[in-house]
Amino acid sequence: MGGKRLRLSEEEVEIINEYRGSELKNLNNNTALDLHLRERGILKKDVVSVKHWQNMNGELRFSIVTKENQSIEESEILNKIQNLIDKHAPCYPKLKKVSGEHLLVINPADIHIGKLAIETETKDAYNSEIAYQRVMEGIIGIVEKSKGFDIDKILFCIGNDVLHIDNVYNTTTAGTNQDADGKWWQHFELALKLYVNSIEILQKIAPVDVIHCMSNHDYQSGFHLAHALKSWFRNSEDVSFDISVNHRKYYVYGKNLIGLEHGDGAKMDKLPLMMANENPHAWAQTKFRYWYLHHIHHKVKHKWLDGKDFIGVTVEYMRSPSGTDSWHNRKGFTGVPKAVEGFIHQKKSGQVARLVHYF
Numbered sequence: 522m523g524g525k526r527l528r529l530s531e532e533e534v535e536i537i538n539e540y541r542g543s544e545l546k547n548l549n550n551n552t553a554l555d556l557h558l559r560e561r562g563i564l565k566k567d568v569v570s571v572k573h574w575q576n577m578n579g580e581l582r583f584s585i586v587t588k589e590n591q592s593i594e595e596s597e598i599l600n601k602i603q604n605l606i607d608k609h610a611p612c613y614p615k616l617k618k619v620s621g622e623h624l625l626v627i628n629p630a631d632i633h634i635g636k637l638a639i640e641t642e643t644k645d646a647y648n649s650e651i652a653y654q655r656v657m658e659g660i661i662g663i664v665e666k667s668k669g670f671d672i673d674k675i676l677f678c679i680g681n682d683v684l685h686i687d688n689v690y691n692t693t694t695a696g697t698n699q700d701a702d703g704k705w706w707q708h709f710e711l712a713l714k715l716y717v718n719s720i721e722i723l724q725k726i727a728p729v730d731v732i733h734c735m736s737n738h739d740y741q742s743g744f745h746l747a748h749a750l751k752s753w754f755r756n757s758e759d760v761s762f763d764i765s766v767n768h769r770k771y772y773v774y775g776k777n778l779i780g781l782e783h784g785d786g787a788k789m790d791k792l793p794l795m796m797a798n799e800n801p802h803a804w805a806q807t808k809f810r811y812w813y814l815h816h817i818h819h820k821v822k823h824k825w826l827d828g829k830d831f832i833g834v835t836v837e838y839m840r841s842p843s844g845t846d847s848w849h850n851r852k853g854f855t856g857v858p859k860a861v862e863g864f865i866h867q868k869k870s871g872q873v874a875r876l877v878h879y880f
C-alpha cells in the first residue's frame with residue numbers, strides 16, 4: 522500500500538466500537554474490567570482512569586490509575602503503618618542480664634510468602650500457610666540445636682524475599698508475573714505475624730538484633746514490613762533494628778565481622794574487598810569475616826585467603842525453605858534441599874557451629 526493510511530467510514534467505526542463493547546462481557550454478566558479489578562483487590566470507587574487494548578493474541582490488557590497511584594507518597598504509607606502499629610505496641614519485660622561468649626545467627630532466607638506451587642504440577646506443594654509453618658518449625662528447631670552454647674546475643678536476619686510479590690498485580694518489584702497464593706495484604710499480615718512470633722521466642726533467650734536485607738521480589742513491601750515490625754517492638758529494650766534502605770549491612774560481634782546482603786547486588790568476588798573498604802575500622806578490629814548471602818536458594822561457599830593465610834573472608838549462600846514453583850520446575854531447578862539455617866559464632870574464635878533444620 523506504499524504506507525498510505527486508510528480512513529474508516531463512520532459505519533466501520535460504529536461496527537468496531539460495538540464489537541469492542543461486546544468483547545468486554547463474560548458469561549457471569551461481569552465485564553473483563555470487573556474481573557481484572559477483583560483479582561487485584563482494586564475497588565471501582567478508587568479507579569481514576571482506565572486504558573484498555575488487545576494484544577496480538579486478542580487478549581485484553583488494562584492500564585489502571587487509582588487514587589492511591591495519583592496522590593499517596595511513600596512517607597504517607599509509612600506514617601499510616603506507623604500509626605497502625607503504634608496503637609498496638611505491647612510492652613515486653615526486660616530480659617535479665619545474660620552472660621555468654623556466643624552469638625546465635627538465625628537466617629530464614631527467601632521465604633516467599635505468597636508463592637503458589639501445586640503438587641500435581643511441581644511435585645512440591647507450597648503456599649503461604651506452608652511457608653509460615655516451615656519457618657516457625659525451623660526457628661524452633663535451630664533454637665533447640667543451639668542449646669548447650671552460652672548465648673548472649675542473637676542476630677535475626679529478615680527480608681530477603683520474605684514476600685513473593687510487591688503489588689496488587691501479582692508481580693515482583695521489577696514487574697515479573699508470579700503464581701500467587703492469596704492477596705498481597707494477606708501475605709503482608711502473615712509475614713508480620715511470622716516475624717513477631719519469631720522475635721517473641723528469641724527475645725526470651727537473649728537480646729535480639731534485627732537486620733533487614735532489601736531484596737528483588739519485595740523491595741518496597743519488605744521495607745515497609747521491616748518498619749512495621751520495628752514499630753511493634755518499639756517498647757522492648759531487648760530488640761534493636763538495622764532496617765535502613767542500604768543494600769549491604771554489617772554486624773560486629775567480638776572478633777567477628779558479618780556482612781549481609783540479598784545476593785542480587787554486587788558480584789560475589791567484589792564483596793570481600795568491599796567489606797574492607799566500607800568498614801575499615803571494623804575490618805582492622807576483627808579476625809573472622811563472613812558474608813551471608815541469599816537469592817539463589819541453595820548452598821554455595823567460597824573463601825578468599827591472602828598469600829600467607831592470615832586473613833580470611835568466607836562468602837556463603839543460604840538455603841531456603843521455599844518450595845519449587847511452576848517456572849522453576851519447568852526449567853529443572855529442582856531437588857535442592859530445603860532448610861532454615863543458623864550459625865554459632867564465638868567471640869574470639871569465629872564461626873564454631875552450623876545449625877540446619879531440614880524439611
